[in-house]
């Protein structure tokens with residue numbers, strides 16, 4: 001087993017995902033001095049993403065660029081990655097705790113007989129040991145874990161570990177061929193996205209979230225306006241999704257997305273424990289609610305007791321002026 005870390009990077013819409021640079025940093029924090037760090041990226045038309053990645057990796061950037069890999073599929077990606085990983089023999093593999101990372105990491109761990117620590121939010125060294133902290137019980141407690149053997153696999157929660165700085169000299173891009181295995185049991189025929197070109201919710205630095213207090217689909221407009229001015233994303237509670245005010249793709253919480261933005265603005269959200277599970281690690285929480293007893297105020301750094309339909313336009317206007 002080499003002293004070598006491999007970061008499995010992700011691209012979306014022609015851009016390298018921010019979490020991939022955080023994964024590079026996680027590999028740097030895990031590696032001992034002298035350990036090599038390389039990266040692996042799969043997809044189609046990856047020239048720009050590979051170039052971006054090479055700026056942060058001093059080792060090799062392995063690229064598998066093929067039309068069959070345009071969309072993530074566990075079977076295809078795993079079949080493309082395994083031969084490479086088996087030849088690289090890394091002691092550690094780092095992925096983002098994203099939809100892809102959550103699916104792929106345990107599959108790779110099973111194939112490579114690797115240990116896995118998931119959803120890591122911080123990494124510390126204690127002597128020669130590397131300790132990984134991850135939230136448990138829906139964010140009510142944290143546990144610290146360490147690996148006792150190699151190889152090991154790590155998934156990191158987006159927006160928690162700082163991104164890697166640019167390397168002193170760019171890494172070397174190495175292209176690899178891909179031939180689809182003849183015995184694939186599933187293939188993706190088509191992907192129909194609901195994407196709107198907005199900021200990705202799970203990586204957004206600012207999230208403006210609406211709950212049942214938003215009252216209707218149109219009620220989300222003031223939230224969208226504030227998010228636009230702040231360059232943030234719009235999220236929602238399950239209450240708002242269940243009421244049909246917005247798409248379930250926006251749901252934050254125990255059964256939705258987990259977000260850790262710099263600023264989370266909860267509008268008309270009561271603060272149920274299942275909602276907190278998806279946002280309580282946000283750096284600054286601002287709550288707008290007309291009920292001063294709403295539980296969301298217990299975890300909010302700043303609270304505004306008032307009607308969101310009066311407060312939001314005022315905030316949007318002030319931010320528009322301040323950011324002009």
Ligand SMILES: Cc1cc2nc3c(=O)[nH]c(=O)nc-3n(C[C@H](O)[C@H](O)[C@H](O)COP(=O)(O)OP(=O)(O)OC[C@H]3O[C@@H](n4cnc5c(N)ncnc54)[C@H](O)[C@@H]3O)c2cc1C
Nearest residue numbers: 211212213237238239253254255256268270274275290308
């Ligand atoms: C197994 C399970 C999983 C769940 N998973 C999730 C999950 O992933 N995410 C999630 O969010 N929930 C989840 N829930 C649901 C959760 O328990 C709550 O029911 C839900 O979060 C409530 O949504 P809400 O805060 O929008 O609505 P409510 O609890 O109805 O709160 C609405 C709030 O809006 C305020 N309000 C009303 N009008 C205004 C106004 N004009 N201006 C300002 N404030 C106003 C009210 O004072 C109130 O506090 C789950 C529940 C279960 C059982």
